[in-house]
Amino acid sequence: MNVTVRQLRAFVFVTQLKSFTKAAERLHLTQSALSLLIRQLEDNLQVQLIERSTRKVELTAAGLELMSGAERLLDDLDTALANVAELGAKQRGKVVIAAPYILATTFLVEVIAEFKTRFPTISVHLKDSLPEQVLMQVRSGGADLGIGSFREWEPGLQWKPLFQEPLVAVFPRDHPIGELAQLNWGDLAGLPVISLNRDSIFRDLAEDGFSQAGFSLSPAYEVAYAGTALALVRVGLGIAILPQCVGVLIDSSIAVRPLENPQIMRSVAVITRDGRSLSPAAEAFVDILRKSVKVPARLAAIG
Numbered sequence: 001m002n003v004t005v006r007q008l009r010a011f012v013f014v015t016q017l018k019s020f021t022k023a024a025e026r027l028h029l030t031q032s033a034l035s036l037l038i039r040q041l042e043d044n045l046q047v048q049l050i051e052r053s054t055r056k057v058e059l060t061a062a063g064l065e066l067m068s069g070a071e072r073l074l075d076d077l078d079t080a081l082a083n084v085a086e087l088g089a090k091q092r093g094k095v096v097i098a099a100p101y102i103l104a105t106t107f108l109v110e111v112i113a114e115f116k117t118r119f120p121t122i123s124v125h126l127k128d129s130l131p132e133q134v135l136m137q138v139r140s141g142g143a144d145l146g147i148g149s150f151r152e153w154e155p156g157l158q159w160k161p162l163f164q165e166p167l168v169a170v171f172p173r174d175h176p177i178g179e180l181a182q183l184n185w186g187d188l189a190g191l192p193v194i195s196l197n198r199d200s201i202f203r204d205l206a207e208d209g210f211s212q213a214g215f216s217l218s219p220a221y222e223v224a225y226a227g228t229a230l231a232l233v234r235v236g237l238g239i240a241i242l243p244q245c246v247g248v249l250i251d252s253s254i255a256v257r258p259l260e261n262p263q264i265m266r267s268v269a270v271i272t273r274d275g276r277s278l279s280p281a282a283e284a285f286v287d288i289l290r291k292s293v294k295v296p297a298r299l300a301a302i303g
Contacts, residue, residue: 192220192238
């Protein structure tokens with residue numbers, strides 16, 4: 001039998017709408033072309049499917065039998081075609097991600113590696129930026145999505161929490177505070193502290209940690225980038241306050257300890273433009289991000 005999908009779809013539309021005129025409009029066909037498809041289907045099956053009259057369309061017993069299976073068959077076909085189209089879309093394209101330096105060099109490299117394993121033909125463009133630039137790039141459409149910790153939620157953006165991690169002290173390995181059984185915020189009072197500048201949410205969090213411990217923060221050095229803070233620590237100029245994931249960036253000359261009393265956490269979220277549909281490539285990346293709801297174990301290790 002040479003039954004075609006076009007013939008079955010024409011039959012199902014005529015049956016569902018109970019009108020050749022309406023079915024022809026929905027299928028963007030002339031009534032004569034639609035009638036030809038139905039006649040070809042009946043000829044192929046060698047049975048009459050539809051009782052035609054000037055006032056209504058009725059199915060024959062054979063038509064009723066075909067209808068139950070044809071609807072299910074076309075639904076399954078449409079679903080399969082949609083799935084294949086979606087899969088095809090994820091085999092090409094580009095996703096642009098904006099993220100601050102710390103996340104770009106720690107958490108995100110793990111996610112990108114997994115994404116490229118799953119979708120090797122999709123291009124990934126990572127823009128390592130200052131946090132305020134991340135918001136700007138997502139809002140302007142320069143990036144499909146942004147990852148980071150931000151001071152406040154802004155209108156026009158969608159926010160989805162990913163994970164939390166504590167702030168830690170980063171210091172030369174031979175520093176005396178490394179001998180303490182537990183490192184508290186108060187233990188840093190009077191020591192040279194390296195802080196990110198006031199444009200960074202980590203400055204707010206560090207000030208909150210000292211304030212809750214009964215002290216104020218007067219940094220010996222203020223820098224814009226975590227990499228600069230680590231460089232200052234490496235030459236012995238102070239103790240940096242940074243998020244825990246920087247542990248993977250240090251060498252044997254540097255130690256990292258969690259800060260207690262209080263424990264200060266930073267929240268990481270993925271942001272996208274509100275009201276803007278993501279491309280299939282970007283959706284696939286966000287899906288992997290959502291499954292990475294915590295920092296990978298390798299990143300959580302404190303050396």
